[in-house]
Amino acid sequence: MGVTTKDLARICGVSRATITRALYGTGSIKEETKRMILDTAKELGYQPDLMARSLVMGKSRMIGTVVVDLRNQYFPKMIDAIEKRTKESSYMLNISLHEDDKEEEKRLIRAMVGYHADGLILNCINKDADFEKMLGQLGIPYVILGYRVFKNSHTVGVDEYEATYKGVNFILEKGYKEIIFVVPPLYDEDGIPNIGHADRKRGFEDAAGKSGCRYTVMYGDDYLEQALDYMRTKAESRPAFFCSGDTFAGEMINCFSKNGYRLPDDYGLMGYDCVSFYQNFSPKLTTVDNHVEQMGYEAANMLIDMIEGRDVPQNIKIPVDIVEGQTL
Amino acid sequence: MGVTTKDLARICGVSRATITRALYGTGSIKEETKRMILDTAKELGYQPDLMARSLVMGKSRMIGTVVVDLRNQYFPKMIDAIEKRTKESSYMLNISLHEDDKEEEKRLIRAMVGYHADGLILNCINKDADFEKMLGQLGIPYVILGYRVFKNSHTVGVDEYEATYKGVNFILEKGYKEIIFVVPPLYDEDGIPNIGHADRKRGFEDAAGKSGCRYTVMYGDDYLEQALDYMRTKAESRPAFFCSGDTFAGEMINCFSKNGYRLPDDYGLMGYDCVSFYQNFSPKLTTVDNHVEQMGYEAANMLIDMIEGRDVPQNIKIPVDIVEGQTL
């Protein structure tokens, strides 16, 4: 690859050890030779081979992150924040995408270890014991994003239960007497529960049940039809729909508006995720802000602490906030 | 770091060379010892050290990409596509973000080279001759995204000129008699022109000028006020606004709707970029689809061809399309 210390040594007429001393100020060296070496290094455009360095140091100052994809704003926002934190400590961030493929996720994690990543930030879709064991054997620290998948892993996430609990109470305070919670399927194709949405649902049911209001939960891909049907045949008062994701909420606005239902006169709507997009659009969506940037930042922070040998809590919960828009 | 070939050699009672032969099928080896070695390798969870391998091979099967950030959907979409292509040839993609910081961009590029990236995909903000020289000295191939910054670099982009030209004609066909082109500043703070937007503007002016319609260009951060002012005092007919970016178009819809202007009865609107978001929302935005996924895919494809020593064209232009929505 380009110029090496060996080349420099030959050209400057000194040993490789002296070159190192000049470049990194370790040990003592004559000011004159140092200057000479630095000058020629600069002139020849010497760039250290970070791989070779990592090989001998056992550290790479590289942090790996493996997430599903960048399709909606969730991970892009989070990664921007992770990036900010890693940059502060001059780590390089290596992002890769598993595209919802479990084997690919494992491959990527192994590759990251193979490239000597000092630590990993993961959005893992594998949830079985084998995978947990694999993580444990990695030999480097890792932080899981979102919610607690494994008891013994470090996690940064939001308290989904509390979040929906809060959300329901916010809706009730606005005077609504019936609430429909809209969630995607609670189980993946392979029957493993989607912990996040399941927690949200529990929070919803507990809060709604406790209040004595009328409530129901709506699952499935045809939720738009279900929701329309609800409006036409089941609603007793002006209902509020609480969508477990801003994207669903966006689709509902669209669909309902086409069917002549006006917001917030005919129904109320609350989202979840606070995807910036819907915040710039009118009507501005009332939603649960789960502070993805903060999550990313804290995850990176936690990981760096672990890499550098500092004590960290095992779990960090990011508190959520309700962002009031014009849809309730 | 975990188990090495050295460990395996010791445990299996053979030399390191034999281990390599067993693992990668080079040279001949007794079936029995091979099986034995593979079994213990699996049992002990041997993972090759990719850095060490890269060091000796001079190739890393890693492609680096340096882009500004992941804030809007432009780069996330493109990166998803890049990722798809790199995965097809089993390269690992290393994404990093320069956050609009010129020095950081250089640092990251150097770091990628330091990590033995086999090639780079860049969204570069540095545009001076020094930077071009630096790129030339990298020793690895690279592809620039967007538009042709440097004559001698390989580029994948869209023909911005033709795109706006097409856009204008589309607007005219809809019967509009006056068109306002809305662009961000054409020069960066340091006085270097933003080539993409400049090309778009030229395309706009040429097409509009040729048609003999009434037209003007609107710059600056206060474009919303300028646009409102135009509506109130200057418009002679129902004008069409052609925004050099869907985001601007989104903001215009919002602002105009608050001021009582209805779409498309009071004005027409055309965007640029085809950010999916606006495509799911109503009114669906009529916009120029510059096919960012295709751009990403082609860029990765071109780079891989270069890495693997195949001939490639120096420039690839992705054709644009007009996506008809409900705003014209």
Added chain:
DNA sequence: TTGTAGGCGTTATCAG
């Protein structure tokens, strides 16, 4: 079929 030796570019240790 297998083992030995050398090198990739770096850093660390120990002599000189």
Added chain:
DNA sequence: CTGATAACGCCTACAA
């Protein structure tokens, strides 16, 4: 202050 020498984990001759 400086120079050998060894090591990190891997691969590729070449020799046995």
